[in-house]
Amino acid sequence: MAGRVEGKVALITGGASGIGRACAERLAQEGATVVVTDLQDAKGAEVVAAIRAAGGKAEYLHHDVTQEQAWIDVIAAVKASQGRLDILVNNAGIGLSASVLEMPLADFQRQFAINVDGVFLGLKHSIPLMREGKAGGSIINMSSIAGLKGSPRMSGYCGTKGAVRLMTKSVAMECANEKDGIRVNSMHPGIIETPIWDSIIGTGDPGDNARPARPAVLDALTADAVPMGVKGYPEDIANGVLWLASDESRYVTGAEMVIDGGLTVK
Template identity: 40%
Template sequence: MSTAIVTGGGRGIGRGIALRLAKDGHAVAVVDVNKAGAEAVAAEIAEAGGTSTALACDVTDRAAVFTMVDEVAGELGSVDVMVNNAGIAQVKTLLEVTPEDLEAIFAVNVYGVLYGLQAAAERMIEQGTGGKIINASSIAGHSGFDFLGHYSATKFAVRALTQAAAKELAKHRITVNAYCPGIVGTDMWDLIDERMSAYNGKAKGETLEQYSQLIALGRVQTPEDVAGFVSYLAGRDADYMTGQAVMIDGGIVMV
């Protein structure tokens, strides 16, 4: 049985990915800074007959990430799929962004992805059986969004890391790809919707409704929509795919 790690797995998109990978037959390590959230998702997997474990980890702490990967390998036998999903958002104009804002968002969205990539790749190389590293980017990693400029910068950075890692790790039979969601009905988008009101004067829910009109398929995305694509990236059908950051957004950004 292959083992998958999902960071930020305690809620939202991460929860959807963890549940789907377990359904696909992977043993899943649900990792979150909030241990209770990780345990709740791991319990859902166990109740459905899957194999799971829950770990608390702050992805901004490099040593903690490496320790977490070692613990997963020790408990579940290997690390075959690494989903660097943990991320945060901030809503501000670029003129308002502070050094503290940059440090916080880059620490999670960029450093956290790189640390997870490093730890997983090291383990996969040692195992000698290849692997899949899957990173969370965004449509904001293809097109910069106003009021989300520094968030967009982190997601552009994830695309660069994904491409470079794909080239460096190919000789080890490790593929590296990214998924780029759009407007997903999660706590993160609730936060964006709420914070946007300070800039556009719209009532709660109106910003989400406005942005949702950009979706060609006509509905807000669900975590399960994202999880279905991550399932593909984690599976054998994606063995010849690497270095890609693919939009799964219902048709907002098209290239």
């Protein structure tokens, strides 16, 4: 099947690496015009160049998701260049690991600013443009299995992802009540080979989402924790995002899509 999001315009935050990049590439492969936003300008430009080289349509915008004016500017730019918005993937996020007794308040607040404020602002400023098109839309908020269950030394991160989960359900009901055709769902990845794991498990700098996680460390973690015995890849999440973004999921809103190899089953 091809062209599953043909003619749609998608905005992906944190799209320069990891899951965000995989989502941008997958949606572009299926016909969407993709707007990639991030703070990593060089990597964002690389993503757009790769999409275009493969025959897709994409553009890049510098974007700090914690700043409301930045969201206003990005949405205005999307409207000016594309005239519409059909898909929002609220993906930008960081993961910081520390005991609740040791985490500096500044780190706790920074994590909430990116992971929660960024999602809130995305919802607030994207929905009006989606409504202008009168064709509905699909919003996918990137939560985590950390939004479904607690983990030691992860209270701040779990708090952010739990907030995203319930914010998603609330806004899904708002849109359903308005009968605007906009669906809002949350995505809950498990152990996926992405840069965020370096900062979570202490093998990289806090909040460094620029490079791949160390495969050997994740392999060992996966072998112990995941029933299927294998880690996931960004493309696994991107395929789920594609389905939620497409009209195939037209009757799905306020739901949680868990892609974790069975990790949360036991």
